[in-house]
Amino acid sequence: MSIDTIEPITLTPVSTDTLQKFIFDNAAVRGELVEISDTWREIQNRHNYPPAVRTVLGEMVAAAALLSANLKFNGAIIMQIHGDGPVRLMVVECDANLKMRATAKLAEDAVIDDGATLVDLLNQNGRGRFVITLDPQDKMPGQQPYQGIVPLDGENMATVIENYMLRSEQMDTRLWLGANDGISRGLLLQKLPRHSGKDDQVEQSSEEDDLETWNRAVMLASTLKQEELLSTDINTLMQRLFWEETIRVFDPAHPAFHCSCTREKVGNMLKMLGEAEVEDALADLGHLGINCDFCGKHYDFDKVDCAQLFAVEAPVATLLPPSESKH
Ligand SMILES: [Zn+2]
Numbered sequence: 001m002s003i004d005t006i007e008p009i010t011l012t013p014v015s016t017d018t019l020q021k022f023i024f025d026n027a028a029v030r031g032e033l034v035e036i037s038d039t040w041r042e043i044q045n046r047h048n049y050p051p052a053v054r055t056v057l058g059e060m061v062a063a064a065a066l067l068s069a070n071l072k073f074n075g076a077i078i079m080q081i082h083g084d085g086p087v088r089l090m091v092v093e094c095d096a097n098l099k100m101r102a103t104a105k106l107a108e109d110a111v112i113d114d115g116a117t118l119v120d121l122l123n124q125n126g127r128g129r130f131v132i133t134l135d136p137q138d139k140m141p142g143q144q145p146y147q148g149i150v151p152l153d154g155e156n157m158a159t160v161i162e163n164y165m166l167r168s169e170q171m172d173t174r175l176w177l178g179a180n181d182g183i184s185r186g187l188l189l190q191k192l193p194r195h196s197g198k199d200d201q202v203e204q205s206s207e208e209d210d211l212e213t214w215n216r217a218v219m220l221a222s223t224l225k226q227e228e229l230l231s232t233d234i235n236t237l238m239q240r241l242f243w244e245e246t247i248r249v250f251d252p253a254h255p256a257f258h259c260s261c262t263r264e265k266v267g268n269m270l271k272m273l274g275e276a277e278v279e280d281a282l283a284d285l286g287h288l289g290i291n292c293d294f295c296g297k298h299y300d301f302d303k304v305d306c307a308q309l310f311a312v313e314a315p316v317a318t319l320l321p322p323s324e325s326k327h
Pocket of ligand 1: 259260261292293294295296297
C-alpha cells in the first residue's frame with residue numbers, strides 16, 4: 001500500500017487495561033492474565049509511594065482483579081492488609097465489573113528502603129493480618145458481607161493469596177505478580193475442584209488428566225522471570241508460556257478506576273466518630289476538610305453541616321398532621 005492510499009483514521013482512546021481468562025482443554029484447569037496500566041497510574045496519581053510500597057500495592061491490585069474475575073456474585077471484593085511495620089494499611093477494592101480503587105497508609109515516621117519486602121513493610125513482628133471481604137451489591141435485609149481474617153502468611157503477595165485460597169477455599173491456586181510505576185501485571189492458574197461438574201467451562205476429564213495438566217502448566221509458568229513479566233504484554237506471555245497447550249480464551253474484560261466515595265459516606269464516617277469528637281475538631285479548626293484516601297476528592301463540613309449530621313431525627317409520626325381524634 002502506498003502512503004497516499006491510507007485513509008484518515010480517528011484515534012479513540014482505548015484502555016489497554018485487560019484481563020484475559022482462559023481454560024486448558026480437557027482438564028479442569030483455568031488461568032487468567034491481567035495487565036493494568038491506566039488504572040494503576042490513576043491509583044498512584046495523588047500519592048507518592050516509596051518504590052517498595054508501590055511494588056507490593058501494585059501486586060495486590062493485580063491479585064484483586066484476578067480473584068474478582070471469578071466472583072460468582074454481583075458485588076465487590078475488598079482486600080486489606082493491616083500491617084505492623086512502616087505500612088499500616090493497604091486496601092484494594094474491585095467489583096465484578098473490574099472497577100477498582102486502592103490505597104496505602106504509611107506510619108508517620110516510616111522510613112522505607114527501596115528493597116523492602118512485603119514482610120519488611122507489613123509483617124515485621126508477625127502480627128500482620130490479611131482480610132478479605134466479599135460484599136454482595138444487593139444484600140438481603142440484615143445480610144452481612146462475608147469476611148475472612150487470617151494471619152499474613154507468605155513472603156510475598158503471591159504466596160499470601162495462594163495460602164489464603166488453599167486454606168479458605170480449598171483451591172489449588174498459583175499466582176505470578178509484578179508491578180512497577182507504569183504497570184501491574186499478573187498470571188493466575190487454578191485447579192478447579194472435581195465436584196464443580198456443573199461448571200460448563202470444564203469438559204469431562206479424568207483426575208489424572210487434571211493433575212498432569214496442572215503440574216505442566218505450573219511448571220511452564222514457573223519459568224517466567226520477574227523482568228519478563230514486567231516487560232511483556234499478556235498476549236505474548238500467553239503464547240510464550242503455553243504455545244504447546246490447547247487453550248481456549250474468553251472475551252477480555254477491562255479493569256478501570258472508579259471511586260465510590262460520596263458526601264453521604266463521609267458524613268456517616270463523621271457520625272461514627274461521635275458528636276463530641278467532631279465538636280472538638282470543629283472548635284480547633286472551624287470546619288472539617290476530609291480528602292478521600294482513594295481518589296483525593298475533597299469534602300468540606302462546616303458547623304452547620306456537622307450540626308445537621310447529629311441533629312436528632314424527629315420520629316416520622318410527629319411530622320405528620322395530627323390524626324383526627326376519635327369521639
Ligand atoms: Zn474517592
